[in-house]
Amino acid sequence: xxxxxxxxxxxxxxxxxxxxxxxxxxxxxxxxxxxxxxxxxxxxxxxxxxxxxxxxxxxxxxxxxxxxxxxxxxxxxxxxxxxxxxxxxxxxxxxxxxxxxxxxxxxxxxxxxxxxxxxxxxxxxxxxxxxxxxxxxxxxxxxxxxxxxxxxxxxxxxxxxxxxxxxxxxxxxxxxxxxxxxxxxxxxxxxxxxxxxxxxxxxxxxxxxxxxxxxxxxxxxxxxxxxxxxxxxxxxxxxxxxxxxxxxxxxxxxxxxxxxxxxxxxxxxxxxxxxxxxxxxxxxxxxxxxxxxxxxxxxxxxxxxxxxxxxxxxxxxxxxxxxxxxxxxxxxxxxxxxxxxxxxxxxxxxxxxxxxxxxxxxxxxxxxxxxxxxxxxxxxxxxxxxxxxxxxxxxxxxxxxxxxxxxxx
Numbered sequence: 007x008x009x010x011x012x013x014x015x016x017x018x019x020x021x022x023x024x025x026x027x028x029x030x031x032x033x034x035x036x037x038x039x040x041x042x043x044x045x046x047x048x049x050x051x052x053x054x055x056x057x058x059x060x061x062x063x064x065x066x067x068x069x070x071x072x073x074x075x076x077x078x079x080x081x082x083x084x085x086x087x088x089x090x091x092x093x094x095x096x097x098x099x100x101x102x103x104x105x106x107x108x109x110x111x112x113x114x115x116x117x118x119x120x121x122x123x124x125x126x127x128x129x130x131x132x133x134x135x136x137x138x139x140x141x142x143x144x145x146x147x148x149x150x151x152x153x154x155x156x157x158x159x160x161x162x163x164x165x166x167x168x169x170x171x172x173x174x175x176x177x178x179x180x181x182x183x184x185x186x187x188x189x190x191x192x193x194x195x196x197x198x199x200x201x202x203x204x205x206x207x208x209x210x211x212x213x214x215x216x217x218x219x220x221x222x223x224x225x226x227x228x229x230x231x232x233x234x235x236x237x238x239x240x241x242x243x244x245x246x247x248x249x250x251x252x253x254x255x256x257x258x259x260x261x262x263x264x265x266x267x268x269x270x271x272x273x274x275x276x277x278x279x280x281x282x283x284x285x286x287x288x289x290x291x292x293x294x295x296x297x298x299x300x301x302x303x304x305x306x307x308x309x310x311x312x313x314x315x316x317x318x319x320x321x322x323x324x325x326x327x328x329x330x331x332x333x334x335x336x337x338x339x340x341x342x343x344x345x346x347x348x349x350x351x352x353x354x355x356x357x358x359x360x361x362x363x364x365x366x367x368x369x370x371x372x373x374x375x376x377x378x379x380x381x382x383x384x385x386x387x388x389x390x391x392x393x394x395x396x397x398x399x400x401x402x403x404x405x406x407x408x409x410x411x412x413x414x415x
Contacts, residue, residue, distance in 0.1 A: 012319045015073075016311040023304045031301065038296045039305040045292070046285075046309025048361040052343075052368055053284040054313045055336035056137070058320035060277055068270040072277060073318055080314065081307035084282050086299060089119055096122040096191075108299045115299070124188035124351045129199035130283040131347035132177055136203045137280070138341035139169035141333075151334035151374060173200060180348045192351060199283075206279055209272045284343075285310070330378065335371025339364040 020043065028036035061069055094104045097118050108115040141147070142156065143163030150156045162168055177196040185192040285306065292302045319325075326332055342363045346355050 012322065013312070013315045016308070016315045019311050020308050023308050027301060027304055031298075035298075035301055038301055039308065042292055042295060042302060042305025043308040043312070045295075045357060045361070046306045047312050048365065050284045050309065050313045051316070052336040052339035052364045053281065054316040054320060055326070055332050055368065056280060056340065057277055057314070057317040058326055059333050059336075060273055060280075061317055062321045062326070064270045064273055068274060069318060069321065072274060073314055076274065076278065076281075077311060077314055079278055080281055080285075080310040081303065084278075084285050085306040085310065086303040088282065088285075089299070092122045092126060093118045096125055112298060124185060124191050125195035127347040127351050128177075128180070128185075128192040128195035129202075131180070131344045132173060132196045132199040133203045133279065133283045134340050134347070135176060135344035136169065136173050136200065138337050138344060139172055141337040142341075143169045149330050149334075151331045151371065156334075170200075170204070176348075180351070184348055184351060186352045188351060202279060206272060206276045212272075281310070328379070329372055329375035331371040331375045332368065333371075335367040335369075338371075339367040342367065 023043075024036050024039050027039040057072075061072060064072070090101055090104045090108060093099070093107075093115065094101045097104070099107075104115070104118070107118070142159040145160055145163040147156075147160060150160070177193065177200065181189050181193040181196065292306060296302055296305075343360065346360055346363070349355055
């Protein structure tokens with residue numbers, strides 16, 4: 007039932023969206039909506055994992071905002087209005103003229119959006135690349151998936167500006183060597199993407215680090231305190247009696263101070279920009295299937311609903327704590343997507359390839375996580391037996407003796 011409650015709205019929107027497309031445009035329209043939804047889900051599953059790593063740092067109130075208001079922004083803002091704004095900026099037309107173009111001349115609108123692809127790819131590519139770099143250069147990250155690759159990056163991350171410097175160098179290389187006749191367009195959009203990343207994430211971290219958000223949601227905190235008081239003393243894990251997590255399941259937030267107020271607001275904005283960056287290739291690629299903006303928005307919107315429901319499911323189930331390398335696989339997929347966006351400025355890349363690469367990284371990370379969990383359980387069992395017999399289990403599971411894939415620093 008828990009999963010059904012989380013995915014209930016997604017299922018309802020799927021039925022409504024496909025049925026409405028069928029009534030208005032016939033069976034072909036309904037089929038296209040379903041295909042676009044599957045396309046969006048396959049391209050953006052890694053987005054759900056990344057979102058979950060951020061969403062679990064936010065209070066339940068802001069998690070609900072992400073699943074309600076955030077969905078409206080994702081469906082109508084990013085899948086319908088944002089392409090119109092991009093075409094208006096790059097084609098030097100008013101949004102009204104572009105909207106009229108989308109309604110009455112779908113082929114011309116699609117061509118205009120295709121012309122804007124270098125800017126879209128540069129903005130989204132540098133934004134995603136910075137997410138990948140900040141993850142790789144994080145000096146405090148303890149869990150490592152492929153140690154021989156990640157450990158040198160982690161050590162280099164002691165220098166705070168290394169990710170920004172490398173991001174700028176990558177942007178210059180792409181702008182000069184891989185953008186053809188679109189160098190200025192690519193560099194301008196890339197700098198805007200970098201500035202957006204640094205600004206939104208920096209503000210979120212600023213407010214979160216200073217705890218400013220806690221005061222902004224005082225009413226919410228008071229309500230939570232009242233609930234805890236009414237339920238009696240909290241348990242050892244800080245949760246009220248009757249509210250403990252199910253056995254064998256972690257919430258993924260027990261060791262994290264949940265952000266509220268302004269801190270959560272900027273994290274919310276950060277999530278929305280990430281979603282936009284992931285949706286770029288899906289929106290542009292959708293025009294190869296249909297050029298009707300409403301069919302595209304409906305299909306991609308249904309996919310976006312499932313991605314957000316999956317994000318909340320991962321947070322509530324504590325999946326990232328259980329399968330510890332999923333976050334790594336998602337970030338590797340993000341790095342690959344950033345490279346693909348850069349390549350796609352001059353060379354067309356099939357959405358199938360993009361989706362398969364993301365699924366491959368997530369799949370490998372999942373397999374590695376399962377193997378690690380199995381090995382850890384065996385080590386714990388062996389350690390328990392050794393302790394009972396007076397042996398020292400401390401040497402079991404030494405990271406240096408573990409395989410390259412599935413290690414801890």
